[in-house]
Amino acid sequence: xxxxxxxxxxxxxxxxxxxxxxxEEFVQAVGEVAADVLxxxxxxxxxxxxxxxxxxxxxxxxxxxxxxxxxDNGDIQVERGWRVQNNNAxxxxxxxxxxxxxxxxxxxxxxxxxxxxxNALTGLPMGGGKGGSNFDPKSRSAAxxxxxxxxFMTELYRHIGPDVDVPAxxxxxxxxxxxYLFGQYKRISGRWEGALTGKALAYGxxxxxxxxxxxxxxxxxxxxLENAGEELEGKTAIVSGSGxxxxxxxxxxxxCGVKVLTLSDSDGFVHDPDGIxxxxxxxxxxxxxxxxxxxxxxxxxxxGAEYHAGKAPWHVACDLALPCATQNELDEDGARxxxxxxxxxxxxxxxxxxxxxxxDRFRKAGILFGPAxxxxxxxxxxxxxxxxxxxxRMFWERDKLDDMLTALMKDIHDKCRADGEGEDGRxxxxxxxxxxxxxxxxxxxxxxxxM
Ligand code: NDP
Ligand code: 2IT
Numbered sequence: 351x352x353x354x355x356x357x358x359x360x361x362x363x364x365x366x367x368x369x370x371x372x373x374e375e376f377v378q379a380v381g382e383v384a385a386d387v388l389x390x391x392x393x394x395x396x397x398x399x400x401x402x403x404x405x406x407x408x409x410x411x412x413x414x415x416x417x418x419x420x421x422d423n424g425d426i427q428v429e430r431g432w433r434v435q436n437n438n439a440x441x442x443x444x445x446x447x448x449x450x451x452x453x454x455x456x457x458x459x460x461x462x463x464x465x466x467x468x469n470a471l472t473g474l475p476m477g478g479g480k481g482g483s484n485f486d487p488k489s490r491s492a493a494x495x496x497x498x499x500x501x502f503m504t505e506l507y508r509h510i511g512p513d514v515d516v517p518a519x520x521x522x523x524x525x526x527x528x529x530y531l532f533g534q535y536k537r538i539s540g541r542w543e544g545a546l547t548g549k550a551l552a553y554g555x556x557x558x559x560x561x562x563x564x565x566x567x568x569x570x571x572x573x574x575l576e577n578a579g580e581e582l583e584g585k586t587a588i589v590s591g592s593g594x595x596x597x598x599x600x601x602x603x604x605x606c607g608v609k610v611l612t613l614s615d616s617d618g619f620v621h622d623p624d625g626i627x628x629x630x631x632x633x634x635x636x637x638x639x640x641x642x643x644x645x646x647x648x649x650x651x652x653x654g655a656e657y658h659a660g661k662a663p664w665h666v667a668c669d670l671a672l673p674c675a676t677q678n679e680l681d682e683d684g685a686r687x688x689x690x691x692x693x694x695x696x697x698x699x700x701x702x703x704x705x706x707x708x709x710d711r712f713r714k715a716g717i718l719f720g721p722a723x724x725x726x727x728x729x730x731x732x733x734x735x736x737x738x739x740x741x742x743r744m745f746w747e748r749d750k751l752d753d754m755l756t757a758l759m760k761d762i763h764d765k766c767r768a769d770g771e772g773e774d775g776r777x778x779x780x781x782x783x784x785x786x787x788x789x790x791x792x793x794x795x796x797x798x799x800x801m
Contacts, residue, residue, distance in 0.1 A: 359385055366407055373456035375677060379463050379702055380407050382709070386784040400800070402792045409436045409462060410443075412455065415505040417483060419497045421490075431502050433481035433509055433517070436462035439794040442513055443479030444469055444730060444737075446520030446548075449498075449527065451486035457677070458482055461520075464701055465730070467787030468723040471762050474734035479515055481506070487522050499530035506531075507538050511545050512741070518548040518733050521676065524594060524639075525550050525560065544740030547733035556736040558751040559729070564598025564699065565752075566728015567672060567720075568606060569759035571697045574718045577767065577777065580694065583607035588668045590614045591675030592638055592645045595699040595726065597631065599672050604628055612663035613645055614675060619663040620648040622655040667691040674699030682707035689715050698722035713780060724766050724783040731758045 357365075359381070366380050384403065391397045417431045432455060435443045445465040448458070458480045466478025483502060487495050510517060519528055528548045535545050542554075549555035558565075572582050585608050589600050592613045600610045609625040613634065622630070630652060637643040649657035664671070664684030671693050673680045679700065685708035688696065696712055697720035698704065704712070712719040732755060739745060746754075762783075769789075770782020 357388070359388055362388060362403075369408075370456070370459070373454075373459060375454075375456045375460040375702070376463065378678075378706060379460035382702075382706065382780070383463075383467065383784050383788070386781045387788050390785050390788070396796060397792050400796055402795055403788075405795065406437060406466065406788075406791065407463070409434050409459060410438060411435050412459070413509055414455070417485065417498065417502050417505065419494070419501045421494055427498075429483050429485040429498070431481070431483045431505060432458050433506060433515065434458045434462035434479060435509075435515060436478040436480070437466040437791060438477035438479075438515075439791050439798070440470060441475030441477050442511075443515035444476035444518075444733065445478055445480040446482075446518045447523045447527075447531075448480070448482035448520040449485050449487050449522035450482070451484060451488075453482045453484045460677070461701055464723050466791060467784065468727045469730055469734075470787040470790040471724055471765060471783060472727050472731040472734060472758060473761060474731060476516075476730065476734055476737075479517070480520070481517055482520065482523070487527070492526070495527065496530045499527055500534045503531045503534035504538065507535050507545075510535075511539075512543050512737065516544065516733070516737060517546055518730070519594070521593065524548075525555075544737050547736040549736070554736075554740050556732055556739060556751060557746065557748040558755060559732045559736055560594065561598045561601070562732035562751075562755055563595045563726050563729030564600070564674070565602045566731065566755055566759050567595070567599045567674070567697055567699045567725050568602035569728065569756055570720050570725040570763055571670065571672075571695060572606065573760055573763035574695060574697070574720055574777075574779070577763070578718060582670075585609070585669040585694070586611055586667075587670040587672060588612040588663045588666050589672045589674055589699075590619065590663055590679060590703075591673075591700065592634060593675070595729075596672075596674035597635055597638065599674055599699050600626060600631055601628075603670075603672075604631065608670065611668060612666055613648070614663055615645045616675070617644055618646060618657060618659040618661055620645050620655050620657050621663065621666055622648070622652060624654050664688055665691075669694045671696045672699050673703035675703065676700055677702040678705050680704045680708050682711060684708060685711040689717070693717060696720070697725045699726050701726065709780065713778060716776060718777075719779060721780045721783050723787060724762050724779060727762055728755055728759055731755065
């Protein structure tokens, strides 16, 4: 007789930890999903007997490769590149590429695992993957970045393609890098095909992909607030990060009548008690995207704003908090400060920005808490639309994409509510997202038999 035991969470995680020694971020991400899914599969024998959760925690494959390139001094540099193809049960692998000095296999495995559930929540046919390199583009010239991207793609191209795996951007990979990567893919493969998303408009990009993640986070937040009888207008918000997700989330918040008080980068945060308005945000966009400057410069430019070196913004009193920088940026101390200051909603723009202790605090406190895999899914959803657009050799206009994104985020919200609503009417969005995402992928895996 096959075993049909339901492992408890600790035993399950011990196994994951043993098989993935030293991969803390991966174990953390699995732990968060397993905490909700193990009780769920206790009532669903089909998933239990087929060992679906156990199978999902073993990536289909992890590809790692050497990336050599020559810097501006003529010195040879050697980095490591990866693509983690986690699960393609419901569609080709899909997920971003991250270039940052602190990228490890563990970070990319956690991101690919999360992406699998996120992509399932979008309702579009996309599996989960993630890749990148420990190459840090921050101190590098444009020519060095181009050479690195070309070398990286010279290996990656053989593992991707529109029906196989479709990468996009993430930290350190924006439209400039996607341009270099796509150019090299096209040159080696000899084909123009939608093997990457996040492309510029001139060569098949979507008119809303750049904004989609940040805008989508705010759509999700608005749905959560409305479901609780609240609205965005007139609220105050703190945002962390000052990259693609943070700046577009801030843009949408301002448009919805929210006063945005902070932005940050890895060196510190700025607090502007007067609020960061459209005009100031335009200045930040130029600072970050054209000049590639630091957020500290904001306080030199705008009187009344203060820069706090080496700190995160969680102690600034606000109604809404949007962590949009990186994993584990919001710890238990930050969560306590937010709750003490009466935060009403926390919505995750970054992937796994809250530590496990922080997210447990938010859930226990019963505030509105939108987990990354649901709240930031707008970016990959519009990537999914870019794939469709490329396959059909056509474009959608911005207004149409905006309507589609709004509808997609509402649909993701409603899926989380359906699986996360308690008897008292309160919605545990973490549980809802985990169960709805799991069920979709699990049902496909069951149909394939044992593999
Ligand atoms: P960007 O590279 O555009 O911006 C990243 C921002 O986060 C920068 O302000 C950066 O500051 C800051 N940051 C990076 N690392 C750290 C760190 N260790 N501590 C504090 N701040 C840090 O990336 P994105 O905006 O694209 O991504 C931000 C988050 O959103 C990531 O978690 C990503 O996975 C997630 N995400 C992105 C999507 C997308 O479409 N781009 C989609 C869904 C999620 P600095 O300049 O100092 O490094
Ligand atoms: O984390 C994410 O969802 C992304 N970085 C976007 C991935 C994508 O394929 O658009």
